[in-house]
């Protein structure tokens with residue numbers, strides 16, 4: 578008898594994205610009419626090698642009860658990455674072809690420092706690692722390693738989707754980069770590769786534009 582394995586690629590990810598989609602639809606409505614409308618954005622995650630679509634990301638900006646801007650992020654990758662933890666950051670330019678076009682880290686502060694191996698983990702685009710734990714039964718990369726996907730849930734107050742000095746939607750936009758290796762958070766300061774090394778995947782972040790009622 579053939580059964581689908583628990584944790585087959587993308588199953589948890591689909592649930593995660595579905596849950597956030599519901600939150601995006603219904604999140605701040607109902608309990609507090611004083612809340613400003615939420616702002617949401619999306620990104621299609623594409624392989625740096627092939628530009629094929631391997632996942633997606635959803636972002637939602639909301640306000641804490643103290644009016645702090647919080648951005649919820651879920652990144653759901655379905656295929657193409659090697660097992661283990663991959664560094665994930667928001668990079669400073671909304672371009673992914675090639676992935677180097679995304680530039681350095683998003684770090685717009687007055688002392689901003691976008692060097693990918695510098696000012697780490699202090700830059701504004703810093704996120705937690707994506708753990709790739711759902712490997713395909715049949716897909717391998719060019720090095721013969723099994724590949725698959727995983728889902729990252731996180732939030733940050735280092736960036737905003739709304740206008741302001743931390744907005745991702747500055748003149749040249751912003752993009753996610755998923756790195757080939759783990760982000761060690763560079764405990765010994767600047768060192769080549771400590772922030773995750775090469776670039777495996779990229780996704781330009783696009784603000785959702787809603788039609789008027």
Ligand SMILES: [Cu+2]
Pocket residue numbers: 665666667668682693754756772773
């Ligand atoms: Cu990076």
